Amino acid sequence: MPNLSDISRGLILMAFGMVMMSIMDAIVKHLTDSISAPQILFFRSFFGLLPLLIIAWRKGGRRAVYTRKPLVHMVRAGLAAVAFVCFTIGLREMSLANALAISFAAPFFAVCFSVLLMGERVGFHRIFALLAGFGGVVIVLQPDDGILGDGSGYFLLVAVTYALAQVIARKYRETETGLSFSFWTMTGMTILGAVSMLFYWEEMTLEIWGWAFAMGIFGGLAAYCMTEAVRAAPTVVVSPMEYTALIWGALFDWMFWQVFPEQATIIGSLVIVASGIYILWRERSYKEEIKIL
Template sequence: MTVETADARNSPGPAIATICLGVLCLVFNDAMAKWLTAHYGPLHIVFWRNILAVPMIAAFIIATQGLPTIRTRHLAVHAARGFVMVLGSYAFFRGLATLPLAEATSLVFAAPIFITALSVPLLREHVGWRRWLAVCVGFAGVLVIVRPGAEAFQPASLFIVGTAFCYALFMISARWVGREENVWTMMFYVALFPLIYATPVVAMEWQPLALDHLPLFLGMAVFGSIGITLIGHAFRLAPAAIVAPFDYTALLWASLLGWLVWGELPDGWTYVGAAIIIASGVYIVLRETRMACK
């Protein structure tokens, strides 16, 4: 470990600031996507966002890391991860078109709970009874928000739950990429394969891009790429137990943007469910960190 890395881990302030800024960028990305769902289908949004993001990421990689960084020995894994990302994006944009931004954000918080549950069959990891209990509590929080069978139930919320599941698969699949793989290489293929998968569908259902929407798609490409990069970098600067809880600041920004732009005010049950999910997620992170230190 270098001196700089050790100092960064002993001073978590930069890591916390980094993840908070990254989360804010992703909320801006989601807000732009929500605005665009009124004009474009989910795969059209994926297509236009990524057709702008791929050249930007490639140019940055070539300029700063060199062309060989784009090469990979794990193309099949990247292709599978890209397909999962397309499914998650499709579900997210479908749900986001109907749900308040804060409610959609709250349901995505279920991803760490899915990660813990899926790590048993997919990674052969051992999960103790305390973390299983936290998983069950987290899913109870999801039910509080979704409220199946109640008058307030919105089927669109199931799309966002599906997004959380896909995101969990996406994060777990990162373990199947070799440790030698550069983070920039991974980012490039995360943008490239969804573009490849979305292109045939968009070609069959072609919808031209309105020029006044170009800044929003460009904003998604910029804020989405920067947000993912900053969040990943934050986890390198400090332990997950310190950084991960600040991922939940997304609810604050999503609530504020939803109110300012769309006048959305989710009901109290949304925040109750979000609090349960957040508490469960934080406990899982702390427990996993403690187990890793033993």
């Protein structure tokens, strides 16, 4: 049972990790006007491997990332790559706050996949939270205003692929470690990014190279902090801190693009956050969930 200091450390690390992740997302949005999504995928994943290599070295080197399920990791890497590319493409059309709000529908899709792939039972409380969460997504989408054509479909796909990757990790948690999932997912994303960007390469100025490097570093720092956070404290305790990304997303929208969150975005985000936290609380019996870093 983690003590109070471990829980505090986990919360601080997760909060700091979300700051770094939000900065990375802002840089991704900035780079979408200059280079292709596969290029962004490669640089984010390549530099994201650095903190994972450090963690692996500290935990025993090659043995720490040993896997018995290479095919599972291949599938999960593919899902993660699709999620990130869709996130990148969608950011060309949508604000950070809206994009993150829709992406946070992932826990609700995860419930559905848990039923289909793991045979889990869904009680009244989870069904209620699921419906409320989807209601929050609908509020953010504002379908009557035609926002469904403004990139939101990409973020719904992000939520679906991310959720499926999470459930796959949970399904095989008895044989695979969290570090092995994170390491091989990031390695697979790097390889997929390297291959695909050969067909979608766009010239990069020195400034763009600098932003790409910064994106990877911030993403790597976020990955390290989030990994250390779930090592220090239970996932159900630290995961709600992920929703602070909505605040940072809205702040960066205002600072860099002079975009202010609409009332529907604020209301829908609050509903999504409340529903997601409730689902996490109901699933507190799961001691470890694996994150796509």
